[in-house]
Amino acid sequence: MKGRLVTRDPTSGICVLARVEIATFFVLLSMPFLLWSRPELITLATNVLILSMLAISFDLCWGYSGVMSFGQALFFGAAGYLVAIVGRDLGFSSIWGSLPLAMLAGLCLSFLFAAILLFDRIKPTTIFVALGTLTGSYAAERLVSGWQYVGAGNGLSSIRLLRIGPIEMVEGIPFYCLALMLFSLCYFGCRVLVRSQFGLVLAAIRQNEEKLPFIGYCVQVYKAVAFLLAGVIAGVAGMLFAYHQGFVGPGNVGPSLSTAAVLYCLLGGPGTLIGPVLGTAVVEVASYFLADIDTIRQIWPLLLGLMLLIIVVFRPNGLLGFIVSDRERIGSYGRGGSKQVRTTT
Amino acid sequence: MAKGYGRPPTEGIDRRRVLSGAAALAAAGWSAGAGSWLLRPARTLAAAPIRIGIATDITGAFAPWGNANWQVAQFVVEDINRAGGIAGRPIELHLADTATDPRIAVGNVRRLIQEYRVDVVLGGISSAMRQAIKDPIVNRGRTLYIYPEQYEGQECTKHLFCTGPTPAQQCAELIPYLIKAQGRKRFALPSANYVWPQQLNRYVRKVIEANGAEIVFEEYYPLDQSEYSATIAKVRDGNVDCIFNTVIPPGVQPFMRQLYETGFQRSGGIVILIYYDEMSLTYHPIRELDGLYSCLDYFQAVDDPFSKGLQERYSQRFPDTKYPFTAGTGATGMYRGIKLYEASVKATNGDLAREAVSAAFDRAKLANGPGGSAEMVPGHMHCAMNMYIARCKAENNTARYEIVGAYDRVDPREC
Numbered sequence: 232m233k234g235r236l237v238t239r240d241p242t243s244g245i246c247v248l249a250r251v252e253i254a255t256f257f258v259l260l261s262m263p264f265l266l267w268s269r270p271e272l273i274t275l276a277t278n279v280l281i282l283s284m285l286a287i288s289f290d291l292c293w294g295y296s297g298v299m300s301f302g303q304a305l306f307f308g309a310a311g312y313l314v315a316i317v318g319r320d321l322g323f324s325s326i327w328g329s330l331p332l333a334m335l336a337g338l339c340l341s342f343l344f345a346a347i348l349l350f351d352r353i354k355p356t357t358i359f360v361a362l363g364t365l366t367g368s369y370a371a372e373r374l375v376s377g378w379q380y381v382g383a384g385n386g387l388s389s390i391r392l393l394r395i396g397p398i399e400m401v402e403g404i405p406f407y408c409l410a411l412m413l414f415s416l417c418y419f420g421c422r423v424l425v426r427s428q429f430g431l432v433l434a435a436i437r438q439n440e441e442k443l444p445f446i447g448y449c450v451q452v453y454k455a456v457a458f459l460l461a462g463v464i465a466g467v468a469g470m471l472f473a474y475h476q477g478f479v480g481p482g483n484v485g486p487s488l489s490t491a492a493v494l495y496c497l498l499g500g501p502g503t504l505i506g507p508v509l510g511t512a513v514v515e516v517a518s519y520f521l522a523d524i525d526t527i528r529q530i531w532p533l534l535l536g537l538m539l540l541i542i543v544v545f546r547p548n549g550l551l552g553f554i555v556s557d558r559e560r561i562g563s564y565g566r567g568g569s570k571q572v573r574t575t576t
Numbered sequence: 577m578a579k580g581y582g583r584p585p586t587e588g589i590d591r592r593r594v595l596s597g598a599a600a601l602a603a604a605g606w607s608a609g610a611g612s613w614l615l616r617p618a619r620t621l622a623a624a625p626i627r628i629g630i631a632t633d634i635t636g637a638f639a640p641w642g643n644a645n646w647q648v649a650q651f652v653v654e655d656i657n658r659a660g661g662i663a664g665r666p667i668e669l670h671l672a673d674t675a676t677d678p679r680i681a682v683g684n685v686r687r688l689i690q691e692y693r694v695d696v697v698l699g700g701i702s703s704a705m706r707q708a709i710k711d712p713i714v715n716r717g718r719t720l721y722i723y724p725e726q727y728e729g730q731e732c733t734k735h736l737f738c739t740g741p742t743p744a745q746q747c748a749e750l751i752p753y754l755i756k757a758q759g760r761k762r763f764a765l766p767s768a769n770y771v772w773p774q775q776l777n778r779y780v781r782k783v784i785e786a787n788g789a790e791i792v793f794e795e796y797y798p799l800d801q802s803e804y805s806a807t808i809a810k811v812r813d814g815n816v817d818c819i820f821n822t823v824i825p826p827g828v829q830p831f832m833r834q835l836y837e838t839g840f841q842r843s844g845g846i847v848i849l850i851y852y853d854e855m856s857l858t859y860h861p862i863r864e865l866d867g868l869y870s871c872l873d874y875f876q877a878v879d880d881p882f883s884k885g886l887q888e889r890y891s892q893r894f895p896d897t898k899y900p901f902t903a904g905t906g907a908t909g910m911y912r913g914i915k916l917y918e919a920s921v922k923a924t925n926g927d928l929a930r931e932a933v934s935a936a937f938d939r940a941k942l943a944n945g946p947g948g949s950a951e952m953v954p955g956h957m958h959c960a961m962n963m964y965i966a967r968c969k970a971e972n973n974t975a976r977y978e979i980v981g982a983y984d985r986v987d988p989r990e991c
Contacts (some may be wrong), residue, residue, distance in 0.1 A: 269691075270690040270691075271686070271690035271691035274686060274687075274690060278683075353665070377769075377798075383769075383770065384704060384770055385677075385678070385703070385704035385707055385708070385709060385771055386678055386704070387768065388678070388682075388707045388708045388709075388710070388711050389707075389710070389711040389715065390711070392716075395923050401716055402686070402716065422726075475685070476682050477682065477711045477712055477713065477715075477716055478678060478679070478682045478708050478712075480678050480679050480708070482677065482678075482679040483679065528673075529635075574985075
């Protein structure tokens with residue numbers, strides 16, 4: 232079965248993953264034209280973009296650096312809360328201030344977690360990091376749901392609209408374009424990073440973490456850098472989400488959204504960057520339409536759970552695993568590598 | 577219905593093509609549209625329909641409240657459509673489940689506005705929900721919003737009308753009645769820790785103190801607290817003779833049970849639960865409810881031919897329903913909201929523009945409704961209505977309310 236998977240069309244120089252990426256971006260770019268008369272679908276597409284950024288941030292952690300982070304929603308929600316509070320108390324919502332603020336929030340919080348979880352004297356196991364981040368996310372949810380200043384269980388609603396200069400960004404095509412721009416920046420930033428020499432070290436960590444210290448690499452530092460970057464991306468996504476929804480509540484920082492990020496990524500295919508984007512699109516679009524059917528809506532969370540279980544057991548490489556070989560997924564570094572990809576697995 | 581992505585990628589021979597086209601298929605599925613929870617008018621009238629959106633808690637902790645609201649909305653709209661619609665136009669009802677979770681609600685409500693382009697949204701049970709969905713409806717959605725539930729007051733947003741009772745309507749008569757007619761002197765205010773009890777208690781404290789009684793304690797508990805022995809000890813030690821209770825489900829059941837077990841009611845203590853109606857009586861063993869006071873805009877015991885007829889037709893429409901037509905759920909507010917909207921659109925001669933309907937709604941009147949007539953107080957966003965103080969009587973294994981005080985056209989005193 233596996234032998235038949237031709238990962239690369241011998242007649243052209245572009246591999247499958249790149250084709251999927253090009254197709255996805257083509258679809259994303261054409262959205263405003265396809266859906267100009269359907270504002271609700273533009274809203275959905277914007278949500279997919281924003282949640283995709285959250286999924287990518289998880290992919291950086293797990294798919295590329297082996298940090299099982301169940302806390303991405305914490306960075307996501309914290310940035311959302313921060314911009315909501317700044318908007319409420321200081322009346323400030325310009326993107327030139329909010330964006331750095333959200334990035335800083337994601338960075339500081341992920342730094343805190345990295346300091347505690349990754350730089351302990353004992354080498355942290357996957358389970359330790361997973362439980363640590365999960366606990367952090369859960370604790371944050373309980374904290375904000377009891378804290379009057381941030382709206383307690385009610386959350387913060389009527390968030391000021393995001394401003395770019397004099398323009399107020401209401402949901403719709405302009406907001407979609409903004410989200411697409413930030414999404415593309417994050418995506419290509421990550422893509423360059425994971426295919427750079429830095430990414431090579433991350434790949435080496437995935438292959439054989441024990442061996443790397445002997446070659447002189449400080450594994451935890453590389454992991455932490457990826458984790459911090461993921462925190463920043465989650466922060467940006469959280470800011471966009473808060474402005475887009477006009478609401479931020481305890482659910483935005485909690486484990487359920489963190490788990491959703493894991494699901495998006497594992498469904499689409501971890502370690503591919505584009506996989507989490509497709510995973511997010513599949514889950515969000517399906518739940519948007521299936522929520523209309525009474526019987527399915529009631530068991531939808533169960534279906535999602537089953538889907539995750541099946542994927543983890545039978546398809547650890549997610550949907551993209553059907554068309555992208557392991558070798559291509561892991562990628563090739565430098566010029567020499569590209570020839571090896573030509574062979575089939 | 578979104579067939580595009582239902583097809584597993586394994587089916588195709590050319591997998592690459594299938595998956596690289598997956599996003600395109602998804603887009604195709606999107607434009608195919610989706611079925612909604614839509615109640616179309618039975619007979620298609622020629623004119624374009626008026627779209628009313630109901631955003632309420634069909635699932636989650638407030639599901640019984642939300643389902644009652646939804647049923648009453650269907651009931652009223654069917655009535656109006658049978659009579660030829662509003663200004664010759666039929667009503668189309670759209671439902672969004674707010675799921676007792678503001679995070680889900682914001683998305684669903686926005687869909688109501690963007691996809692179904694409703695002309696007005698009615699709904700929301702808890703104050704947390706109202707605060708979460710009012711921005712997507714009123715500000716971002718530029719749509720009229722009507723909130724039907726009794727609540728803590730102070731909601732003075734433009735284009736947001738409240739058709740349920742306010743603290744002044746629920747407490748301005750009830751508390752003096754308890755102090756003067758029942759001789760209550762020492763109050764306790766055990767409460768759930770969220771916005772409704774916090775704001776309501778501020779008002780209640782003022783009324784109690786103005787009438788010369790005393791508040792022994794005012795305390796706030798997590799919503800899901802189930803152990804109240806410390807509170808009940810305080811009730812006993814403080815010689816409390818009246819408990820103004822704003823604990824909500826799921827905490828209210830253990831609270832009432834533990835209070836009953838100490839014999840508070842048997843030794844003459846009074847419990848007030850101002851959101852309790854006929855539906856809430858099924859939440860407790862009957863003996864715990866005897867002597868409970870509530871104050872709402874309607875009880876089934878109200879002796880008014882129109883209300884009785886309404887109640888009868890409702891039970892014909894929904895036989896053996898778990899969600900009766902009562903006031904504490906906000907269902908009466910929902911009835912008023914839709915009827916007042918009908919009156920407003922009639923007044924604008926079918927003009928559905930928000931400014932016009934808002935201006936008409938501000939002066940709208942309802943001659944007959946559950947509990948009697950009601951009218952908006954111009955410029956105050958709230959509704960003057962009849963209020964009733966009721967006492968729960970438990971006998972022969974059934975609990976029912978007896979009306980002990982009726983007050984005509986009580987002013988909301990808001991905004």
